[in-house]
Amino acid sequence: xxxxxxxxxxxxxxxxxxxxxxxxxxxxxxxxxxxxxxxxxxxxxxxxxxxxxxxxxxxxxxxxxxxxxxxxxxxxxxxxxxxxxxxxxxxxxxxxxxxxxxxxxxxxxxxxxxxxxxxxxxxxxxxxxxxxxxxxxxxxxxxxxxxxxxxxxxxxxxxxxxxxxxxxxxxxxxxxxxxxxxxxxxxxxxxxxxxxxxxxxxxxxxxxxxxxxxxxxxxxxxxxxxxxxxxxxxxxxxxxxxxxxxxxxxxxxxxxxxxxxxxxxxxxxxxxxxxxxxxxxxxxxxxxxxxxxxxxxxxxxxxxxxxxxxxxxxxxxxxxxxxx
Amino acid sequence: xxxxxxxxxxxxxxxxxxxxxxxxxxxxxxxxxxxxxxxxxxxxxxxxxxxxxxxxxxxxxxxxxxxxxxxxxxxxxxxxxxxxxxxxxxxxxxxxxxxxxxxxxxxxxxxxxxxxxxxxxxxxxxxxxxxxxxxxxxxxxxxxxxxxxxxxxxxxxxxxxxxxxxxxxxxxxxxxxxxxxxxxxxxxxxxxxxxxxxxxxxxxxxxxxxxxxxxxxxxxxxxxxxxxxxxxxxxxxxxxxxxxxxxxxxxxxxxxxxxxxxxxxxxxxxxxxxxxxxxxxxxxxxxxxxxxxxxxxxxxxxxxxxxxxxxxxxxxxxxxxxxxxxxxxxxxxxxxxxxxxxxxxxxxxxxxxxxxxxxxxxxxxxxxxxxxxxxxxxxxxxxxxxxxxxxxxxxxxxxxxxxxxxxxxxxxxxxxxxxxxxxxxxxxxxxxxxxxxxxxxxxxxxxxxxxxxxxxxxxxxxxxxxxxxxxxxxxxxxxxxxxxxxxxxxxxxxxxxxxxx
Numbered sequence: 168x169x170x171x172x173x174x175x176x177x178x179x180x181x182x183x184x185x186x187x188x189x190x191x192x193x194x195x196x197x198x199x200x201x202x203x204x205x206x207x208x209x210x211x212x213x214x215x216x217x218x219x220x221x222x223x224x225x226x227x228x229x230x231x232x233x234x235x236x237x238x239x240x241x242x243x244x245x246x247x248x249x250x251x252x253x254x255x256x257x258x259x260x261x262x263x264x265x266x267x268x269x270x271x272x273x274x275x276x277x278x279x280x281x282x283x284x285x286x287x288x289x290x291x292x293x294x295x296x297x298x299x300x301x302x303x304x305x306x307x308x309x310x311x312x313x314x315x316x317x318x319x320x321x322x323x324x325x326x327x328x329x330x331x332x333x334x335x336x337x338x339x340x341x342x343x344x345x346x347x348x349x350x351x352x353x354x355x356x357x358x359x360x361x362x363x364x365x366x367x368x369x370x371x372x373x374x375x376x377x378x379x380x381x382x383x384x385x386x387x388x389x390x391x392x393x394x395x396x397x398x399x400x401x402x403x404x405x406x407x408x409x410x411x412x413x414x415x416x417x418x419x420x421x422x423x424x425x426x427x428x429x430x431x432x433x434x435x436x437x438x439x440x441x442x443x444x445x446x447x448x449x450x451x452x453x454x455x456x457x458x459x460x461x462x463x464x465x466x467x468x469x470x471x472x473x474x475x476x477x478x479x480x481x482x483x484x485x486x487x488x489x490x491x
Numbered sequence: 492x493x494x495x496x497x498x499x500x501x502x503x504x505x506x507x508x509x510x511x512x513x514x515x516x517x518x519x520x521x522x523x524x525x526x527x528x529x530x531x532x533x534x535x536x537x538x539x540x541x542x543x544x545x546x547x548x549x550x551x552x553x554x555x556x557x558x559x560x561x562x563x564x565x566x567x568x569x570x571x572x573x574x575x576x577x578x579x580x581x582x583x584x585x586x587x588x589x590x591x592x593x594x595x596x597x598x599x600x601x602x603x604x605x606x607x608x609x610x611x612x613x614x615x616x617x618x619x620x621x622x623x624x625x626x627x628x629x630x631x632x633x634x635x636x637x638x639x640x641x642x643x644x645x646x647x648x649x650x651x652x653x654x655x656x657x658x659x660x661x662x663x664x665x666x667x668x669x670x671x672x673x674x675x676x677x678x679x680x681x682x683x684x685x686x687x688x689x690x691x692x693x694x695x696x697x698x699x700x701x702x703x704x705x706x707x708x709x710x711x712x713x714x715x716x717x718x719x720x721x722x723x724x725x726x727x728x729x730x731x732x733x734x735x736x737x738x739x740x741x742x743x744x745x746x747x748x749x750x751x752x753x754x755x756x757x758x759x760x761x762x763x764x765x766x767x768x769x770x771x772x773x774x775x776x777x778x779x780x781x782x783x784x785x786x787x788x789x790x791x792x793x794x795x796x797x798x799x800x801x802x803x804x805x806x807x808x809x810x811x812x813x814x815x816x817x818x819x820x821x822x823x824x825x826x827x828x829x830x831x832x833x834x835x836x837x838x839x840x841x842x843x844x845x846x847x848x849x850x851x852x853x854x855x856x857x858x859x860x861x862x863x864x865x866x867x868x869x870x871x872x873x874x875x876x877x878x879x880x881x882x883x884x885x886x887x888x889x890x891x892x893x894x895x896x897x898x899x900x901x902x903x904x905x906x907x908x909x910x911x912x913x914x915x916x917x918x919x920x921x922x923x924x925x926x927x928x929x930x931x932x933x934x935x936x937x938x939x940x941x942x943x944x945x946x947x948x949x950x951x952x953x954x955x956x957x958x959x960x961x962x963x964x965x966x967x968x969x970x971x972x973x974x975x976x977x978x979x980x981x982x983x984x985x986x987x988x989x990x991x992x
Contacts, residue, residue, distance in 0.1 A: 349602040358582055358593045365580035368542075369594030370565030429584035 179437045182470055183444065190448040201270040204330065210443030211336035212237075212398065213413055214436060216391045217421075218343050219271075219384030220414040221435045225347075226380050227427025228285030232274060233388045234410040235296035240266045240392030242300045244425065245309040245402035251317035256303040263393035264386050270296055271385015275378035282463035285381075293411070300393050301404050311400035322398040332398065339387065344432040356380060361428025416467050417442055422474060441470060495520045495683050496541075496572075496652055497790060503536050510536040512707045514551070518652065520765035523674060523684045525694045525715065525729060534687050535887070537704070541685075543567030543573040555651075565594070573592055573645030574654040581637060583630035588612040589642045590629050615643045619673050635666040643674060654685045659693060660914065663778050671697055676934075691720045691926065703727055736950030737926045739933055743953065744768030745802065748820075748906045750789065753798035758784045759961035762798070765908065766937045773952030774941040776981050780939045781961040783825055786908050790822040791815040802906070816845065821904035823895055825911040825941075832895050834884035838876060839865040841883050841894050845902045852867030868897035873923055873957035889920030896924070907931060910941040925951060945974055957981050 191197045216233050223230040240263045248259060272293070277288040311319060324331045347353040359367045361377040366373050396402040421438025423430030445466050449459045494517045503511040511533045511549055518524045528534050542546050543561030552730040554570060567574075582590050587728075588608050597604040597611065612625040617703055621639045629637060638658060645653050655674075659667045674697055678684055694701060695715060702712040703726040748766040753759070759781035766772050774782045787793045789800060791809040799806055802818045809815050815822070832841050832992045842865040843850055850860045865879045872893040876886055883894055892912065899907065909928065913921040928951060933939050944946050948955055955972050957965040957980035965980035 318678070345602075351596045351603060352600070354589065354593065354596055354603060357585060357589075361582040361584045362580065365582055366593070368564040368568065368580050370563070371594055424584065428582065 170412065175474060176431065176433045176437060179190070179420065179422060179434065179441065179470070179473055182473060183437060183441050186441070186444060186448065186466075190444075190452060194448075194451045199447065202451070204333075206284040206443045206447045207336075207440070208332045209447070210439050211330075211332040212391050212394055213410070213417055213442065214336040214439045215339050215387050215394070216410060217386035217414040217417040217435045217439050218432060220411075221418050221423055221430055221432070222343075222356060222380040223285065224360075224418050224423050224425060225356050225375055225414075225427055225430055227363070228278065228411060229289065229415065229425075230274065230375065230384045231289040231411050232270070232292040232296055233384060233391075233414055234407040235293045235300070236267055236270045236385060236388035237395050237407040237410065238300045238405070239270065239296045239303070240389040241396035241406050242304050242309070242392075242402045242404075245302065245314065245395050245396045248315055248318045249309055250315045252318075256317050256321060260390065260393055260402055261441050264389045266300050267385040267389015267392060268382055271382045271383070271388070272378070274385065275381030278375040278379040278381060286484075297408075300406075304404055306404065308404065309396070309402040314397070314400065319397055319400055322394055324430075329351065329431075332394065333424070335390075335394070339390075340432055340436060347432065352376075352379070375477070413442060420467060420470050420474070442467070494518060494668060495555055495838045497553045499553075501537070501540065501547045501552065503533075503540060503545070507809045510707055511540075511547070514704065514707070514709045515712075516702050516709075518683045519700075520651070520681050521678050522582050522687050522699040523678050523697055525684055525698035525701040526687045526704070527694065527701055527723060528710075532704040532727075533707040535656070536707075538574055538656055538685075538687065541567065541572055541591075541654060543572075556834060561666045568648060568650075571649065571651035572654065573648070573650040573652070574656065575638060575641045575645065575658060576656060581641065582631050584628060586626050586628055587616075587632070587640050588625045590640055591615070591647050595648065600845045606807070611647070611752055612643070615646055619643065619646075623668075623672075634661045635663070635670075638670070639673070640663075642677075646677075646753055650682065652685065654687070655718045658686070658688045659690065691723065694723070695720070699763060722846060736947070737922070737929050738771070738951050739929050741769040741933050743770045747802065747803040748789075748939075749804075751799050751801075752787075753785065753788060753800070754796050755784060755788055755793060756796045759958070762958075762963055764956055764966070766939060766965070768905075768935040768937050768942045769932050771932050771938045771940055771951055773948040773955040774939060774958065775943070775945065775955060776958035776975055778925075778943065779960075780958040780981065782958050783910050784961075785958075786822060786910055786939065789815070790820060790908065792822075803933075816902060816904075819903075819905035820908065821845075821899035821902050821906070822908040823899050823910060823912060825914065832883045832891055832898070834891075835882055836878045837882050838874065838886075838894055838897075839879045842868060842897045842901055844898060864901050865897070868900050869894070872897050872901075872927060889916035892916055892920070892924070898948060901914075904936065905938070906937045908941070911943065913942070913944070914938070915931070915946060921947075945977060948977070949974065959983065 170381050177444055187198065193326060196202060220230055243266055244259050244263045247254060247262065274288055274292055276434065277283045278285050326334055347356065355366070355376055357369045358369070358371050359373045363373050417438040418424060418430065418435055419438070420441055421430070421434030421436070423434055445463055449462055454462060496516070498514060498516040498520045500513045500515065501511060502509065502513055514533065514537065516526075516537070526534055526537065531550065539545055541552070543564040543566050546560055546562075546797065554572070560572060561570070580824055582593060585593070591612055592608050597608045599607060616623055616625065617637070619642070621643065623632065623636050623639065625757065627638065630638065639675070642653070658670060662670060669726050672788050674684055682778070684719070686694075688694055698715045700712065700714050701718065703710040703723065705727060744767055751763045753762040762785050764772065776782050784793070788795045791811045791814050794810070801807065802811060807818055812822075833844070838860050843861045846864070847856065850857055862879055869879060874886075874890050874893045874897065876890060883891055886894065896912070912928070913924050916924070925947070928938060928940065936941050940948070940951055949972055954968055955967050955977060956963055959981055965976070967976065984991070
């Protein structure tokens with residue numbers, strides 16, 4: 168199990184602790200259970216979608232359409248709920264995942280069947296799916312009072328003292344950690360991304376893997392679509408815009424190689440939580456909202472630089488030890 | 492014993508080229524079969540057919556008596572043929588264990604059985620006395636260790652035939668010895684090994700039988716015990732060994748480059764030498780002696796921590812490659828794929844890259860001028876290609892090296908540094924490159940030849956600098972140098988003595 172906690176993830180954990188300590192010094196209630204729970208809750212959607220992004224990045228691709236997929240599935244299930252409040256929540260969640268699967272599969276098909284580079288494919292579908300949101304809604308939005316109580320309340324609920332949002336994020340993390348670490352297909356995701364040619368030689372169906380990761384990313388974005396509109400109690404035309412960049416940031420901060428073949432669920436969890444902490448901290452220590460976005464970007468870059476330098480040091484010392 | 496693998500009349504056509512023309516090959520279990528031939532002789536094509544990269548245009552391949560055809564590399568592996576590739580096809584970010592089992596992970600109760608894979612990996616490594624941590628990421632391994640992992644991988648899938656494509660080209664002497672031991676062990680256990688090499692010592696050391704290809708055709712085969720170097724060379728290139736090092740005697744001119752006390756902390760120390768116009772100065776040393784590192788500093792890639800460089804008697808500061816180029820220095824780096832050529836670009840673009848500014852008129856690049864330059868140097872070096880617009884990655888290794896040479900010659904250098912210019916290329920191309928180096932010196936260009944091949948150093952240099960662990964341990968003239976002296980200097984440290992010219 169050593170492989171689960173690699174050096175890079177450990178150094179990120181240290182960076183997070185330093186940030187938390189520094190912020191707590193300025194604002195003492197930053198570490199209060201209430202605020203900490205809020206950060207985790209607020210990061211849950213990012214965690215879920217970033218895991219989908221991780222899968223795609225592991226194959227050397229990128230999925231820019233995740234936020235639009237959230238927007239479209241969120242709007243779809245919100246309208247469905249508005250039209251027929253009697254549909255059970257389980258069915259709503261399943262429908263959101265199926266719609267996500269359909270959108271993700273379309274990406275996957277373009278990438279693996281038509282060989283269109285992922286960045287181009289998903290840049291296109293980013294616009295297409297967002298466009299569908301507006302077509303579907305007719306430019307209006309679904310507000311909280313138009314949603315049924317179970318639909319709206321689920322994200323605010325608790326089970327065994329843990330917020331439903333956090334529970335789902337943990338469940339998804341465990342499922343996908345098991346997938347990536349313990350199944351043959353999961354390992355082949357690393358293989359296909361790490362070296363596509365080598366993967367071919369050992370008989371990995373690289374096209375199949377490429378399709379699969381986009382489909383899975385779609386399912387996770389679909390699930391996040393429902394969670395988003397229910398958590399924020401509103402389905403707007405611009406729901407989640409820009410989230411795709413945050414998922415990429417969460418992966419990169421978490422040590423996922425943008426070249427593919429390297430990265431872990433633990434890293435993505437830490438990366439997402441780091442972003443959540445920075446966002447929250449800037450508000451807590453009362454940084455002007457005008458500055459917040461720029462500072463967020465700066466802190467993300469700083470974390471990546473520090474993490475990369477530490478990682479390179481560690482590798483260099485490892486090589487040195489080998490030589491001696 | 493009967494053959495395990497037979498090829499009968501195998502041909503391969505590419506648009507415009509017949510890469511293989513009715514080639515026969517027969518390999519028996521338990522033997523090491525050397526596949527010998529110059530660049531473009533068709534060895535790589537043959538390996539690619541055997542490893543399932545593409546099918547032959549015609550001909551029959553039989554494995555254990557049954558005719559076979561592969562639709563993918565994976566099918567070839569599944570049939571029992573494993574190719575250990577020159578450009579290793581590995582997963583750098585993953586562990587040794589996982590590299591071995593990728594594509595056929597062992598399972599325990601439906602999930603990946605990490606423990607049994609670790610154990611199996613350890614067993615396989617132990618059986619060949621390879622000391623590598625199964626958990627180490629492959630990117631942290633040396634080239635030799637990666638090769639070992641590839642061999643172990645072949646064993647893990649019960650391979651019958653192991654193809655090794657120039658396996659020793661990047662190994663140190665000790666690593667080569669270990670590889671030989673492993674190869675003998677594999678052969679003893681009944682596996683057939685197809686061993687591709689340019690080095691005759693190797694063939695005579697390790698191979699039992701051989702097949703020679705030339706220009707895509709079968710030329711001959713036989714038992715190594717009954718062959719001599721000269722017969723094989725003649726088969727390969729149709730000429731004898733004496734023509735390998737066409738060094739012409741040229742009166743040396745003035746000092747073109749003078750290096751004094753050059754130091755880069757922790758890498759090399761106090762390196763001094765002089766290079767005259769028309770001179771070929773050989774730099775010999777073992778891997779890691781610091782030769783390439785000295786050249787990187789001279790060319791301005793890495794900064795010096797001490798010492799000075801003079802060009803034509805004037806002290807110069809070289810802070811970047813463009814400084815070096817302005818002073819008339821050109822460097823042809825060792826690793827042509829990483830540092831030398833931009834592979835997806837075509838021959839014309841590669842050749843004119845360093846002088847692109849001078850080929851533009853009013854900021855617009857003149858393509859005809861570019862083509863003229865590429866043509867001039869390409870023809871001079873006899874680059875074999877489908878034209879000047881052919882992408883460099885479509886060329887063979889030797890021809891890629893020629894393009895890199897052409898590119899630096901186009902800068903019309905006064906000092907030319909060649910780092911392992913003939914590494915990994917075949918005898919015939921080597922001879923062309925040697926002839927060419929000799930011609931350059933005759934035009935009063937000062938040449939530094941960094942090489943790990945002793946015959947090349949001895950055959951081509953006017954003077955020889957030997958380095959060991961970052962210091963110059965000997966300087967000798969062509970007349971003084973013997974293989975024994977040079978090797979001795981390359982393997983013993985400088986002691987307390989300061990070496991200088």
